[in-house]
Amino acid sequence: MAVGTIAIVILTYTMDTLAKEAPMSRRRQIYEGKAKVLFEGPEPGTIVQYFKDDATAFNNKKRGTITGKGVLNNRISEYLMTRLSEIGIPTHFVRRLNMREQLVKKVEIIPIEIVVRNVAAGSFSDRFGLAEGSPLPRSIVEYYYKSDELGDPMVLEEHITAFGWATPQELDEMLSMSIRINDFLTGLFFALGIKLIDFKLEFGRLYEGEEVRVVLADEISPDNCRLWDVKTNEKLDKDRFRRDLDRVEEAYQEVARRLGILPEGGPRDLQGPDTIQ
Numbered sequence: 480m481a482v483g484t485i486a487i488v489i490l491t492y493t494m495d496t497l498a499k500e501a502p503m504s505r506r507r508q509i510y511e512g513k514a515k516v517l518f519e520g521p522e523p524g525t526i527v528q529y530f531k532d533d534a535t536a537f538n539n540k541k542r543g544t545i546t547g548k549g550v551l552n553n554r555i556s557e558y559l560m561t562r563l564s565e566i567g568i569p570t571h572f573v574r575r576l577n578m579r580e581q582l583v584k585k586v587e588i589i590p591i592e593i594v595v596r597n598v599a600a601g602s603f604s605d606r607f608g609l610a611e612g613s614p615l616p617r618s619i620v621e622y623y624y625k626s627d628e629l630g631d632p633m634v635l636e637e638h639i640t641a642f643g644w645a646t647p648q649e650l651d652e653m654l655s656m657s658i659r660i661n662d663f664l665t666g667l668f669f670a671l672g673i674k675l676i677d678f679k680l681e682f683g684r685l686y687e688g689e690e691v692r693v694v695l696a697d698e699i700s701p702d703n704c705r706l707w708d709v710k711t712n713e714k715l716d717k718d719r720f721r722r723d724l725d726r727v728e729e730a731y732q733e734v735a736r737r738l739g740i741l742p743e744g745g746p747r748d749l750q751g752p753d754t755i756q
């Protein structure tokens with residue numbers, strides 16, 4: 480047998496065996512959350528974030544679908560994370576892969592949700608009896624412990640460090656980054672006629688050799704921000720879904736439109752190719 484023929488036989492056998500054992504196109508799913516699915520990335524230390532159209536509220540009690548949300552949040556989060564990295568905020572974002580997926584660095588999520596508020600709304604209005612839309616004397620930062628079973632309870636720095644969810648130094652870094660992110664995003668959205676009422680951030684530990692760094696993770700999108708039109712106070716975020724308001728899809732589209740990042744084909748293109756495997 481010629482060398483070329485032998486090579487082809489070996490190659491065919493190997494590919495056949497591989498295909499049976501682990502189809503090469505199949506990626507390992509690491510985690511499925513309420514709005515995203517995480518897959519093992521193409522290189523070590525990377526993850527693929529797939530954005531779903533699923534929406535939940537009130538700790539999964541209300542469920543639904545917002546058509547095109549995944550495509551828009553993928554773009555919006557890409558845009559905002561890129562702008563933030565330009566001002567020196569370290570993030571997990573690497574690059575967008577397609578309509579519904581982005582490549583991110585694998586991090587260990589710190590189980591704390593940081594909420595920054597500029598204007599009273601949502602649970603803050605309920606807790607303090609303040610009308611939604613009342614401006615706050617200054618930006619207020621709150622911490623919540625990420626736990627579906629406990630319903631994400633609000634916690635103090637004291638709880639976070641005592642239980643070891645984050646070290647005092649990590650908490651300092653998360654706090655200073657959150658305040659900087661708030662200042663930057665408030666200005667960015669205001670220039671587009673949008674008030675940034677409040678938002679939620681998550682951070683993760685990025686292990687690079689001996690070094691560990693705290694970086695911004697998860698996503699920034701109308702799913703985890705409150706965004707109101709400056710002139711009309713119209714809600715352009717997930718509160719439209721939470722509160723059974725109309726034109727939910729249009730709100731996400733409007734945010735993307737003002738950011739100048741609607742997908743090429745416009746709103747008709749929002750379903751996007753379903754590249755989940």
Ligand code: TMP
Binds near residue numbers: 594600601602631703
């Ligand atoms: P809240 O007023 O309901 O506490 O929400 C504050 C902000 O945090 C708001 O922008 C929505 C966002 N958020 C999330 O991203 N995930 C959540 O689970 C909750 C409750 C709020």
